[in-house]
Amino acid sequence: MAGLENKLVTQGTLWRDLKFGQDRPGGGSSQEPFVNRNSLPPVVAKSPDTGILGGNTDFLLRSGTLKRSAEDVSRMTQLLLTTGKGNLFTVKQNLLSRTNVKTQAKTIGLNQGPYIPTSTIAQVGVSGLGFHLNKQGINPFAKTGVDTGDDGSGGGFLQNIIEAGSLPTYLSANVKGGDTGDTNRLVQLTKYKITAFQDTGLSGGISRGTRLISNLAGRVDNVIGTDLKNKVLDLIPNVNPELAANSISNSRDILLAYGGGPGAEIGVGRTRIKRYDDTTAFDTQEFRKKYYLLDNTEIKNLADNAVVNPGKIGVDFRSLMIGRQGENFGGKKNLLTDSPDYETKNIERRVGLNSPGKNDKDTTSYTRGLGRALDEVNSLPLYQSTGVTANPRKNDLIKFRIAAINPHDGFKKTYIHFRAFLDSFQDTYGSEWSNFKYMGRSEQFHKYQGFTREVSFSWKIVAQSREELIPMYKKLNYLQSLMTGDYSKSGYMEGNLVDLTIGGYLWEQPGFFTSLTINFPDKATYEIGIPDNVEEAEFNTNQTIGTSKAVKELPHFLEVSAGFTPIQKFVPRKQQNTFDDKGGLKQFGQERFINLSSEGGQSSYQDASDDYFDPTRVDRTSKVGLKPLGIKPFDLNPPSTNNTLEGLRATAKKKFSNPLS
Numbered sequence: 138m139a140g141l142e143n144k145l146v147t148q149g150t151l152w153r154d155l156k157f158g159q160d161r162p163g164g165g166s167s168q169e170p171f172v173n174r175n176s177l178p179p180v181v182a183k184s185p186d187t188g189i190l191g192g193n194t195d196f197l198l199r200s201g202t203l204k205r206s207a208e209d210v211s212r213m214t215q216l217l218l219t220t221g222k223g224n225l226f227t228v229k230q231n232l233l234s235r236t237n238v239k240t241q242a243k244t245i246g247l248n249q250g251p252y253i254p255t256s257t258i259a260q261v262g263v264s265g266l267g268f269h270l271n272k273q274g275i276n277p278f279a280k281t282g283v284d285t286g287d288d289g290s291g292g293g294f295l296q297n298i299i300e301a302g303s304l305p306t307y308l309s310a311n312v313k314g315g316d317t318g319d320t321n322r323l324v325q326l327t328k329y330k331i332t333a334f335q336d337t338g339l340s341g342g343i344s345r346g347t348r349l350i351s352n353l354a355g356r357v358d359n360v361i362g363t364d365l366k367n368k369v370l371d372l373i374p375n376v377n378p379e380l381a382a383n384s385i386s387n388s389r390d391i392l393l394a395y396g397g398g399p400g401a402e403i404g405v406g407r408t409r410i411k412r413y414d415d416t417t418a419f420d421t422q423e424f425r426k427k428y429y430l431l432d433n434t435e436i437k438n439l440a441d442n443a444v445v446n447p448g449k450i451g452v453d454f455r456s457l458m459i460g461r462q463g464e465n466f467g468g469k470k471n472l473l474t475d476s477p478d479y480e481t482k483n484i485e486r487r488v489g490l491n492s493p494g495k496n497d498k499d500t501t502s503y504t505r506g507l508g509r510a511l512d513e514v515n516s517l518p519l520y521q522s523t524g525v526t527a528n529p530r531k532n533d534l535i536k537f538r539i540a541a542i543n544p545h546d547g548f549k550k551t552y553i554h555f556r557a558f559l560d561s562f563q564d565t566y567g568s569e570w571s572n573f574k575y576m577g578r579s580e581q582f583h584k585y586q587g588f589t590r591e592v593s594f595s596w597k598i599v600a601q602s603r604e605e606l607i608p609m610y611k612k613l614n615y616l617q618s619l620m621t622g623d624y625s626k627s628g629y630m631e632g633n634l635v636d637l638t639i640g641g642y643l644w645e646q647p648g649f650f651t652s653l654t655i656n657f658p659d660k661a662t663y664e665i666g667i668p669d670n671v672e673e674a675e676f677n678t679n680q681t682i683g684t685s686k687a688v689k690e691l692p693h694f695l696e697v698s699a700g701f702t703p704i705q706k707f708v709p710r711k712q713q714n715t716f717d718d719k720g721g722l723k724q725f726g727q728e729r730f731i732n733l734s735s736e737g738g739q740s741s742y743q744d745a746s747d748d749y750f751d752p753t754r755v756d757r758t759s760k761v762g763l764k765p766l767g768i769k770p771f772d773l774n775p776p777s778t779n780n781t782l783e784g785l786r787a788t789a790k791k792k793f794s795n796p797l798s
Contacts, residue, residue, distance in 0.1 A: 217258065233249075234247040234252060238408075259277045326392060373387055511605065512605055518611070525538065538553065539616065540552050560594075561698075566590050569588065591651070598695045606688055648702050658695075668685045
């Protein structure tokens with residue numbers, strides 16, 4: 138084999154001497170290869186001459202790069218410009234551009250811009266240099282996506298190279314009008330299709346012929362439907378050239394419409410992007426009769442106020458609508474209720490919670506603190522009174538307090554207020570029944586013996602400032618002491634009774650605590666009493682590390698759970714309500730296990746008129762009436778059945794030889 142190769146090299150072969158042409162079946166020439174030489178390079182090529190610059194006339198480039206690039210340009214020029222395959226390739230590229238999505242880039246005729254072979258030829262010439270040109274468009278060196286212009290457009294090809302770190306971005310075409318210009322398609326869609334409906338050019342100042350077409354479409358719409366009307370409208374050239382250039386449709390139900398695109402068949406036809414929901418409908422009278430919305434200007438004003446007044450609580454959007462509900466269209470709309478004034482009735486100001494993150498306090502010295510407690514309820518100390526204080530410092534979202542009753546002076550109580558960070562609440566009732574049997578009967582009979590009630594609840598205690606920590610633990614200590622009992626003046630041991638208030642469910646409810654659990658959560662941070670340079674450090678006995686004696690090493694966060702047994706102010710029994718002759722409720726009894734009370738003794742049980750219902754009245758809208766056992770609905774005097782004791786005895790006499798006595 139090696140001998141044959143040597144013979145071919147030394148003597149030559151016809152395969153290296155073949156002529157070009159006549160390479161098609163039946164004769165004819167393909168004119169390929171487009172670049173040819175009189176002779177092929179030797180079988181064993183010599184290494185390039187090194188010389189001073191390595192024999193590389195291309196200097197920094199790989200040897201022969203410029204020559205090969207020139208040959209590639211010649212080859213592609215002949216392929217694309219002189220052959221049928223090249224012409225067909227050009228046609229296919231323009232057809233693909235036609236069927237592609239139309240962007241807002243500056244294109245001529247086709248959706249992604251026209252394709253001409255010179256762009257590919259130019260790209261072949263600069264590929265070896267690392268450049269990338271635009272494939273679509275007449276000018277391959279056109280502006281690209283690097284942001285250099287005030288209008289948001291990109292710079293030129295050479296400009297992008299000169300700009301530091303700004304090489305051109307391939308196919309990132311510039312957008313007309315920049316980010317805010319009126320010629321930007323997104324700006325136009327917002328203006329004409331999203332925020333408020335505006336005429337796109339068909340309603341006024343248009344030609345008579347265009348108006349006739351529009352009227353004809355409207356008549357057709359009455360017969361066939363809106364689909365044909367929409368198609369007719371988006372075919373009419375837009376009077377506004379900027380809207381027409383950006384494919385903004387004349388039809389209200391269509392956003393964009395343009396020739397070709399994904400909705401066309403092989404580029405023939407149009408692509409229509411329909412509206413999912415008409416957000417401009419609120420601009421019509423029919424819509425405002427049913428709903429009410431803020432317009433774009435009102436929303437912008439609210440946003441601007443938030444920027445101009447940082448940190449200030451803004452106006453609730455409902456306040457802008459409530460005042461205008463009855464205007465123009467008569468009557469109320471289906472809106473939420475009017476909002477409170479959040480500037481004065483927010484949680485921080487209304488209930489004295491304040492904001493730990495607010496920037497209006499001096500936090501330069503931790504030892505000195507803020508000079509005041511942030512949470513006014515948490516820092517409220519113990520006090521003794523014949524009733525809860527009227528001071529607004531006690532206000533909370535949910536009323537939550539514990540009042541220890543003084544057994545030696547029944548009119549005075551010691552009040553403990555904690556912030557109502559309630560976690561859980563359970564009110565458990567137990568009913569006790571004893572079991573017994575009658576001779577000759579297999580089933581159990583039951584006799585009522587009594588009931589029990591136990592309330593369990595839990596809450597969190599959190600110190601949001603240094604000044605709250607010690608008062609918080611002082612109140613907690615007093616609460617713990619209620620579990621230990623007390624002694625009378627005569628030395629007899631006695632228990633501690635309290636009045637518990639949790640919202641309106643338990644209101645000044647007498648009772649006693651059966652359990653109290655304090656939990657230090659793992660996630661709780663600890664106060665370490667570290668001093669700073671503002672106040673002189675103090676030292677405890679036999680302690681060499683400085684500390685601040687104003688506070689103690691304690692958790693900032695505690696979880697408290699308690700068990701409570703209520704003592705009713707009435708004889709526990711079924712609620713003794715009063716009904717009229719028709720069976721309507723007239724008055725609630727005093728058996729109120731759920732208090733539903735508030736300050737001043739006001740109770741939701743006092744007025745039964747809101748709960749009145751006449752059971753003898755038939756609701757006309759009701760079509761379902763139950764008639765079990767032949768009893769008429771709402772019959773207050775049903776006939777006797779065998780389910781009574783006498784009925785059971787009569788049944789037993791029939792079935793058993795030894796009747797029950």
